[in-house]
Amino acid sequence: MAQSTTTTTTTTATNASSVSEAEEVSTSLTFEHCFENLIVIDAGANLTNKKYSRDLDSVIQRAKDAGVQKIMVPGTSVRSSKEALRLSRIYPDIIYSTAGIHPHDSKSIIEDPSSWFDFEQIANSQECVAIGPCGLDYLRDFSEPEVQKEIFEKQLLLASNLGKAVLIHERSAQQDVLDILEKFENLPPVIIRSFMGTAEEALKYLDRRFYISLTGYLCKDKSDTGVRRLLDNGTLPLDRLLVETDSPFMYPNTRASKLPQHVKTGITERSLLYLHRYCTFQRNEPCSLPAIVEMIAAFMKKTPDEVALATAFNALKLFGLS
Secondary structure, X not given: OHHHHHHHHHHHHHHHHXXXXXXXXXXXXXXXHHHHOOOEEEOOOOOOOHHHOOOHHHHHHHHHHHOEEEEEEOOOOHHHHHHHHHHHHHOOOOEEEEEOOOHHHHHHHHHOOOHHHHHHHHHHOOOEEEEEEEEEEOOOOOOOHHHHXXXXXXXXXXXXXXXXXXXXXXXXXXXXXXXXXXXXXXXXOEEEOOOOXXXXXXXXXXXXXXXXXXXXXXXXXXXXXXXXXXXXXXXXXXXXXXXXXXXXXXXXXXXXXXXXXXXHOOOOHHHHHHHHHHOOOOOOOHHHHHHHHHHHHHHHOOOHHHHHHHXXXXXXXXXXXX
């Protein structure tokens, strides 16, 4: 009987030891997986685009697997703002929406004034965390400049009343954008999204304490006065920086010939795996964001973790996320 008890005790101890070892291995693998990923937040992915209509679940799962914790889905019209809001309710805690009337679409509000009331309702929703993209675009004339200005100001007033951050789209119209923003004394935080301008233009925004959001455009910028210079010389501080994929656009072409070698080698195999397996020039995805963060880090001569942490913190703060 004693022998049986001893055997049982020995077996139990052995099993306990095995369980303990298994738990230790499991915990180790879990933490290893955590540290493989950068923890990043995509400040702008156009997931309402029809290119995602067939496999959005997979796109979002890939983003999560790559380390993207949250995704801001911008609305650029009344219709797409409503769709972005719908997505935020289907995918809570990862997708958040913004409500915007893009400069190109400004004339739609003039043509159908009643649609503004629908827009205000969308903007008031809890899941909607920012107003925009709104602003001015003189590069193309889809809407007349005066119409763009009128709808831009209406959105700034709405953002001020709601206390929600503003996403600004600006192309070849910086001075007019700044003049209009100066009219508002109590503006909420301002984010210049998908910035593609010069270092001099960026300084004008930074001097006003605005935030700047960068995309895979880094790969296309070949000038000596553009986005890369902002990062190379430390002009753009981490506490003013956000990152976004602007999916399905702005594919980060890491094979670009003008991309410096130290930047190319700064991108991890894991990030390249997601980028090259799932993203193309025709359809970029949020899972490309870690590669963009690593490129920015290489230009800034900082670690990817520093850039990921700072940009994630900025997004959490600006959009009121938890």
